[in-house]
Amino acid sequence: MTTHHFSTKDRILSAAEALFARQGFAATSLRQVTSRADVNIAAVNYHFGSKENLVNEVFRRRMDQMSEERLAALKVACCERPGELEPVLAAFVEPALAMAQDRHGGADFVRVIARAYAESNDGLRKFLSDRYGHVLREFAKAITGCVEGLGKEDLYWRLDFLAGALVYAMSDFGLIKRPSGTSESSHRQRAAAALIRFASAGFKATN
Amino acid sequence: MTTHHFSTKDRILSAAEALFARQGFAATSLRQVTSRADVNIAAVNYHFGSKENLVNEVFRRRMDQMSEERLAALKVACCERPGELEPVLAAFVEPALAMAQDRHGGADFVRVIARAYAESNDGLRKFLSDRYGHVLREFAKAITGCVEGLGKEDLYWRLDFLAGALVYAMSDFGLIKRPSGTSESSHRQRAAAALIRFASAGFKATN
């Protein structure tokens, strides 16, 4: 008889996600993970084979869903408000926001994404680019349709700026400290709105 | 008789910088550092006291200079073209660009900065905030003077966006791959110009 609601695998994934978010991959030991998950140390290698594979599974569990949400939101934006830039940017930013507000560890996952970019975990970056690159290409196409005279090189630079700003803002890596009065949810809501305004103006800047 | 041109301390710092840039702090062992620096393992604790202190010193060696350059450039910008935003942003962005182009490991250091954001070592963040927070405060003041009606909260959000985008772009973390035809120097030059335009428009966006 166990009092846990989730399977051993899921508890390991969630514990790993939270610790990776807080400390990074290399700095997080499997013993920390299994202790937090209330699971025997050997369970990780039994269920996932290795630590590296655990890292990959932590990604798969959420990233597929977020990419689908982004593409779906993009489709809606293009249909309902064609030619407008802000809905497109919102389609990119808001699924990350929604994930960050998910009560089941989504906030941690957003930070894990930031770490994945920062750690050139060689295989991991290639994995992300291979598996989710097409999403960015879709958004690039949509943005091109919203901004007249935006060259390809500027477009890609600005997408990089957007991605960088999004990752750092959503991860609380920057200067901004959430005031103790406001909830984490509305804090992120504001960040997303501010970023969409900021990036929208940025994408429309002329050269 | 030694064939080295630099002191033990400097060789340790440079080796650590390169390895931290490539692998992150936690994933880099002191044995890797001392092996690359061609130095005995005990030298790190002799000269720096601990690994954590070595990390701090890697920062101090370059960050002091970059901060001074930023403040000097800001002063010039405010004197020569008062009220204009782009020179202020250039004063923030271009010293980072110059550092990234420095031939003696500056490019590595820019990536180390990105890792410092990502790994979020608490001791390191406090060190950075204590030592270099006043620089950001100076820029915040200058930007406020250039953009009418920009509230404090939006100002700080946008500074975060700028910092995130800068770090991201300078570290080659994003989509943009340098075309084989162009030099790394002119590649970064373009990134800086594009970022200044992007951020300038973003800071001026109304709410």
Place this chain on the structure above:
DNA sequence: GTTAGCCTCAAACAAGCGTTTGATTCAGCC
């Protein structure tokens, strides 16, 4: 009741970690 297969467990493994030790080298100074 027995068997089979999945799962969990305490314990141990070799390897690597950051740090410390004590001896040794070497330059500069009285």
Place this chain on the structure above:
DNA sequence: GGCTGAATCAAACGCTTGTTTGAGGCTAAC
């Protein structure tokens, strides 16, 4: 020459790391 203090060294310290082992519990099928 003798002394001093900084710098370097090989070796070892105690500890944590990811991973493996083999015994045993449990459920379900026969």
